Amino acid sequence: MYYQMVLIRRVEERGAELYQQGKIGGFMHLYIGQEAVSTGLIAARQPQDRVITAYRDHGVALNCGIPSNQIMAELLGKVTGTSKGKGGSMHMADTSKNFWGGHAIVGAHLPIAAGFALGDQYGHRDNVTICMFGDGATNIGYFHEALNLSKAWNLPVLWVCENNLYGMGTAVERASAVSEIRQKAVGYGMPNERVNGMDVMEVYEASKKAIETVRKSGPFLLEIMTYRFRGHSMGDPERYRKQEEVKKWEENDPIGIFRTYLMGKKIKEAELDEIEANVDAEVIKSVEFAEASPEPTTADLYADIYADA
Amino acid sequence: MAKITMREAISQALWEEMEADPSVFILGEEVGVWGGSYAVTKGFYDHFGPERVRDTPIAEAAIIGAAIGAAMVGQRPVAELMTINFAFSSFDHIVNEAAKLHYMFGGQFKVPMVIRTVGGGGRQLGATHSQTPDAIFAHFPGLKVVAPGTPADAKGLLKAAIRSNDPILFIEHATMYQTRGEVPEGDYVIPLGKSTIQRPGKDVTIITYSKGLEISMKAADELAKEGIELEIVDLRCLRPLDMDPVFESFKKTNRAVVVEEGWKSFGVGSEIAARIYEEAFDYVDAPVKRVAQDEVPLPYNRTLEQEALPQVADVIAAVKEVL
Numbered sequence: 001m002y003y004q005m006v007l008i009r010r011v012e013e014r015g016a017e018l019y020q021q022g023k024i025g026g027f028m029h030l031y032i033g034q035e036a037v038s039t040g041l042i043a044a045r046q047p048q049d050r051v052i053t054a055y056r057d058h059g060v061a062l063n064c065g066i067p068s069n070q071i072m073a074e075l076l077g078k079v080t081g082t083s084k085g086k087g088g089s090m091h092m093a094d095t096s097k098n099f100w101g102g103h104a105i106v107g108a109h110l111p112i113a114a115g116f117a118l119g120d121q122y123g124h125r126d127n128v129t130i131c132m133f134g135d136g137a138t139n140i141g142y143f144h145e146a147l148n149l150s151k152a153w154n155l156p157v158l159w160v161c162e163n164n165l166y167g168m169g170t171a172v173e174r175a176s177a178v179s180e181i182r183q184k185a186v187g188y189g190m191p192n193e194r195v196n197g198m199d200v201m202e203v204y205e206a207s208k209k210a211i212e213t214v215r216k217s218g219p220f221l222l223e224i225m226t227y228r229f230r231g232h233s234m235g236d237p238e239r240y241r242k243q244e245e246v247k248k249w250e251e252n253d254p255i256g257i258f259r260t261y262l263m264g265k266k267i268k269e270a271e272l273d274e275i276e277a278n279v280d281a282e283v284i285k286s287v288e289f290a291e292a293s294p295e296p297t298t299a300d301l302y303a304d305i306y307a308d309a
Numbered sequence: 310m311a312k313i314t315m316r317e318a319i320s321q322a323l324w325e326e327m328e329a330d331p332s333v334f335i336l337g338e339e340v341g342v343w344g345g346s347y348a349v350t351k352g353f354y355d356h357f358g359p360e361r362v363r364d365t366p367i368a369e370a371a372i373i374g375a376a377i378g379a380a381m382v383g384q385r386p387v388a389e390l391m392t393i394n395f396a397f398s399s400f401d402h403i404v405n406e407a408a409k410l411h412y413m414f415g416g417q418f419k420v421p422m423v424i425r426t427v428g429g430g431g432r433q434l435g436a437t438h439s440q441t442p443d444a445i446f447a448h449f450p451g452l453k454v455v456a457p458g459t460p461a462d463a464k465g466l467l468k469a470a471i472r473s474n475d476p477i478l479f480i481e482h483a484t485m486y487q488t489r490g491e492v493p494e495g496d497y498v499i500p501l502g503k504s505t506i507q508r509p510g511k512d513v514t515i516i517t518y519s520k521g522l523e524i525s526m527k528a529a530d531e532l533a534k535e536g537i538e539l540e541i542v543d544l545r546c547l548r549p550l551d552m553d554p555v556f557e558s559f560k561k562t563n564r565a566v567v568v569e570e571g572w573k574s575f576g577v578g579s580e581i582a583a584r585i586y587e588e589a590f591d592y593v594d595a596p597v598k599r600v601a602q603d604e605v606p607l608p609y610n611r612t613l614e615q616e617a618l619p620q621v622a623d624v625i626a627a628v629k630e631v632l
Contacts, residue, residue, distance in 0.1 A: 084415030115378015304416035307474035
C-alpha cells in the first residue's frame with residue numbers, strides 16, 4: 001500500500017508537469033492528498049469486486065492494478081492508453097482489472113453502479129460493486145435515485161463518498177443541507193459509517209467490514225473524510241480556501257501518516273526509501289513509454305462507435 | 310400468415326427473446342403487476358416472475374442507468390420508458406452514457422440494451438405527453454434509433470434490437486398499438502439500419518417512418534384513384550440511416566416528400582432533404598417538401614391537436630406541389 005500511495009503521488013506530480021508543458025490536454029483533476037482513500041478501499045476488495053468512480057480517477061485506476069504505463073499513455077492521448085487515447089484523464093478503465101471507469105458527469109455513474117450490482121444479483125454472482133463519488137455528487141438527483149433503488153432492491157453496492165470538503169470551489173456546508181454526508185443514507189434506511197481518509201489503515205479496516213456487509217446483506221454508505229492538496233482541476237485559482245487551511249491539512253499528509261505507522265511497526269527507513277526509489281524509476285519509465293507510443297490514426301477515429309459488426 | 314396487432318407483435322418479440330435468452334429481462338414503471346401501461350407486457354409477470362419483469366420506482370435516470378450497468382456486466386435488459394417524454398429525465402444516461410461508453414473507453418465496454426418507449430401525439434395528452442422528439446435522439450452517434458411502422462417490422466426489428474450489442478432506442482407510436490398487419494410466426498428478425506420500400510410507385514417518392522407511414526399509405530390510396538403512384542420508402546431506423554433505397558427511388562421519380570410527425574425545424578425531413586440535395590442534386594426536378602407537425606407545443610383540444618399534426622390531406626397537398 002505504501003508503494004501504491006507514493007506511486008499515485010508521483011504520477012500526479014509528473015502529470016501536472018506534463019500538463020504545464022502542454023503535453024496533456026483537457027481537464028485534469030489530481031488525487032494528491034486523497035491517496036489513502038482508494039488505496040485502503042481497493043486493498044480491501046476481492047478480485048471479483050467492481051470499482052467505478054468519478055473523473056478524479058488516476059489514483060483509483062492505479063490502485064485497481066492498471067500499469068502506470070497505460071495511465072500515462074492515456075494522459076498523453078496515445079493508442080496504448082487505457083482507452084486508446086479516446087477517453088483522456090477523466091475516462092480511464094480496464095475491465096480486466098475490474099475497474100469500470102472514470103466517469104465525468106457528476107453523479108451519473110451512480111445509477112450505472114446500481115446497474116452493475118443489479119446485473120450481478122440477476123446473474124447470482126457474489127461480486128460487490130464499489131462506487132466512489134465526491135461530496136458534490138450527493139446533491140444531484142442521480143445520487144438519490146441510485147441509493148433508493150439499491151436499497152429497494154437490496155443491491156450489492158458499496159457507496160463510497162470521498163468527502164474532500166469542496167464540490168469544485170463550493171464548500172460542502174454551502175451546498176449541502178447536511179454536511180455530514182452519511183446522514184443522507186439514513187433516509188434510505190441504509191447502514192453507514194464515517195472514517196478518517198487520511199489514515200490508510202483506518203480506511204482499509206472500515207472498507208473490509210463494509211464490503212463484507214454489502215456481500216452479506218445489501219447496500220452500505222461509507223463516508224471517507226479527505227482533502228485535496230491541489231486545486232479542483234489544473235485551472236483552479238483557489239480563491240475559495242485559505243492557504244493556512246491547505247497547510248493545516250498538508251500536515252496530515254496520508255503518506256507521512258502511513259510512513260510513521262510503518263516505522264512504528266519496525267519497518268526500516270531504508271526499506272521505505274527503496275520503495276520510493278522504485279516508484280521514481282517506474283514513473284520515469286511510464287513517461288518514456290507514453291512519449292514513445294504512437295498517436296491514434298484516422299482509422300481509430302471511426303473505430304468502436306458501435307459494438308455490432 | 311397471422312394478422313395481428315402492433316401490440317401483439319411487440320409482445321411476441323419480447324416473449325420469444327425472453328424464452329430464448331435468460332440474460333434478457335424487463336424493467337420499467339408498471340411493466341410487471343400492472344402489465345405495462347400500454348399492456349405490451351400483460352401476462353409476462355406471471356409467466357417470467359418478478360426477477361425478470363421488474364417494476365421500478367418512478368425514477369427514469371435510475372431505470373436507464375441501471376439498465377446500462379446491467380448491460381455492461383453481461384445482461385440484456387429491455388428498459389421500458391412509459392413515454393418518450395420521460396426520456397428527458399434520463400436524457401443524460403441515454404446520450405451521455407449509453408451512446409458513448411463503447412467508444413470513449415476504446416471499445417472495452419458493451420451496452421447491449423434496448424429502451425422501449427412510446428412516442429407521438431393524437432391522444433389529447435397535452436404538450437408534455439405528446440411529443441415526437443425522435444430526431445433529437447437520432448443526432449447522437451453511438452445510439453441506434455428504431456421506429457417501426459408495421460407490426461411485422463416491429464417484431465423483426467425488436468428481436469434484432471434485443472440481440473444487438475449496442476444501445477437502442479425503440480420508439481413505438483402511441484396511436485398504432487391496434488394497427489393490424491401480417492406478421493411471420495416464430496423467429497423473424499429484420500436487420501437494423503435497412504430502409505425498405507413499403508409501396509412501389511413511379512411518380513413521387515415519399516420518405517417516412519412510424520406514424521408517417523400510416524398517413525402516407527392512406528394518401529397513396531387516395532392519389533392512386535387519380536392515377537398518381539407514390540413510392541413509399543420506410544426508414545424504419547433513423548440511426549443508422551440507410552439512404553440507399555431513398556436515392557434509388559428518387560433517381561426514378563425525381564420528386565420527394567418527407568412525412569414525419571415531429572416538428573419540421575431540424576427534423577428528419579431536414580436531414581433527408583439535405584442529403585438528397587447533397588448527393589442526388591442532378592436528379593432534382595422539384596424542391597423536396599416536408600410534411601411535419603406545426604411548430605407549436607401540442608394542445609389538448611382535439612380539433613387544434615389534429616390541426617397541428619400532419620394529416621393525409623397535407624401529404625396529398627405536398628405531393629401535388631412537387632408534381
